[in-house]
Each structure stands twice: as structure tokens, then as C-alpha cells.
Ligand SMILES: [Zn+2]
Ligand SMILES: [Zn+2]
């Protein structure tokens with residue numbers, strides 16, 4: 001008899017339907033409930049803040065395994081300080097949220113298809129044309145961007161230094177769909193309203209120069225069988241970026257800041273992806289990695305490694 005997956009919450013084992021005895025399955029009759037930062041099993045009233053720990057918490061009830069899919073739709077109540085763009089979010093429970101077996105990796109790294117948006121190419125061309133003339137004379141090139149968060153000033157000559165730099169001195173926090181600056185904590189779920197939040201502090205401009213950036217802002221979500229992993233950076237040089245995967249590991253080298261910045265990011269993905277059906281969209285302000293899931297199961301986390309976490313707090 002072929003083995004079936006048990007979709008009872010908290011079990012996730014494989015079973016032989018001819019030997020499915022009472023008491024062989026340890027599960028949570030549920031429902032799962034999400035409130036503020038807590039993930040709660042209503043059946044046994046166990047609370048967790050970490051999604052992975054919540055999912056792997058052993059069941060409280062004994063019964064038989066079941067191959068029937070359960071889709072408990074639960075509402076995640078919005079916290080009060082969150083701005084009202086999105087009152088609530090819906091999480092769909094898909095039963096078998098376990099990481100893919102690491103042995104599923106093909107062992108062969110292959111490049112993912114890249115798509116560079118016209119806006120991104122135009123921005124890079126324009127920028128490079130502006131800085132070319134002033135190259136190699138040690139001066140700050142006209143058109144150099146201020147790297148302080150949310151300051152949109154560009155260098156027009158020494159007189160630009162006397163203008164105020166209105167920026168966020170804090171770091172960007174991307175957490176559970178919310179985006180905000182650690183300095184002023186105005187939360188929003190919308191990336192463009194996050195970007196347009198005017199700085200909370202006035203200071204001096206800091207003109208861009210070549211630098212290696214270890215951390216970079218990112219967030220992710222899954223939709224219709226695809227994982228969307230967004231990395232937020234300006235002025236990406238698509239031709240110089242590398243994105244490769246063996247189906248489970250995703251390695252990226254991102255050249256951004258109009259060629260002034262380089263960032264390496266490596267992900268040990270929670271689930272397997274199909275490289276041939278995945279692609280990378282390089283835009284003016286973000287790189288979107290659209291990764292086709294090998295199995296249509298929800299990912300509680302982006303990465304497999306338990307010490308990694310979804311929150312990235314970074315300055316760029
Ligand atoms: Zn329970
Ligand atoms: Zn079971």
C-alpha cells in the first residue's frame with residue numbers, strides 16, 4: 001500500500017491507510033488562532049511567537065491519521081498602532097508545512113532567467129551618463145545620490161552641501177508585512193508609502209561611494225504557488241547580477257547603487273523551487289525573485305535554518 005501524507009495539524013507524518021489505527025496520530029484538532037504576535041493552538045491553549053515552533057509543537061490529541069486536507073482560514077488581527085491600509089490579513093493553513101527534504105536538491109547550480117524592466121535600464125543609463133564626465137578627478141560627481149535613508153537630494157556642486165538633509169537615521173524594519181523606520185516607527189504595509197515617508201531628522205548629506213553592503217532590506221510572501229522574494233535596492237545593474245539555484249539553495253550577487261554597491265545573499269530555502277519556472281525581475285527600486293514552488297504548500301518561513309529569521313533590519 002502506498003504511503004499517504006497525514007494532513008492533521010501538528011502531525012505531518014506519512015501513513016499506510018491499511019494500518020491506520022486509533023491512537024497512531026498525535027495532532028491538534030485546532031483551530032489555529034492568530035492574535036497580535038501570538039500563534040495559538042485553541043485546543044490546548046499553547047501560545048507561540050515563532051511560526052516554526054508553533055507548527056512543530058507536538059499534538060495534544062490522539063486519533064487516526066487523515067489524508068483529508070484542512071483549510072482553516074484564520075484572521076490575523078491588526079495591531080492598534082498599525083496604519084489602516086490593511087486592516088487584517090488572512091493566513092491559509094495548508095496542513096503540511098514542513099521544510100523540503102534537503103536531498104531534493106539537484107546538486108547542480110543553474111542561472112535563473114533575468115528580466116530587466118525598461119525603467120531600471122533607463123535609470124541606470126541616465127545615471128551613468130551624468131557621472132561619466134566627472135570620473136577619476138576625485139571630486140564628488142554631479143548627480144551623486146545622498147545615501148541617507150529617504151533623502152532624495154543629488155549633488156549639484158559644493159553649494160548642495162549647505163542644503164538640509166532630511167532623513168531617517170534609523171534602520172528599516174521589515175517584519176510580518178509591516179515596513180517602518182526604527183527611528184520614528186510609522187508602520188505601513190505599503191512599500192511606496194513607506195518610501196515616501198519624509199525623514200524625521202535633519203543633518204548633513206552623505207554622498208554615495210563604492211561600498212560592499214552585507215545586509216539589504218527584503219521581504220517575502222507566497223501567492224498562487226509562487227514565492228515572491230523582494231530585495232529593495234536602487235540602481236541595480238541587471239547584467240552584472242547573478243542569481244543561481246540548485247532548487248533549494250538560492251545564491252545571489254546583486255550589483256546595485258548604480259554599480260557602487262555589491263551585496264551577496266544566500267538562502268537555504270524552506271521548500272524546493274522549480275528553477276525553469278522561476279524568474280528574477282529587476283526593477284528601478286527593487287529586485288523581485290518570483291520562485292515557483294515545487295509543492296503548493298505554505299512556507300511558514302523563507303529559509304530552512306532555524307536560527308535565521310524573517311526580520312531584516314538594515315541600513316542601505
Ligand atoms: Zn492542541
Ligand atoms: Zn497523523
Ligand SMILES: [Zn+2]
Pocket residue numbers: 167168169170181182183184185199200201
Ligand atoms: Zn525616522
Ligand SMILES: [Zn+2]
Pocket residue numbers: 146147148151152153164165166167204205206
Ligand atoms: Zn541627504
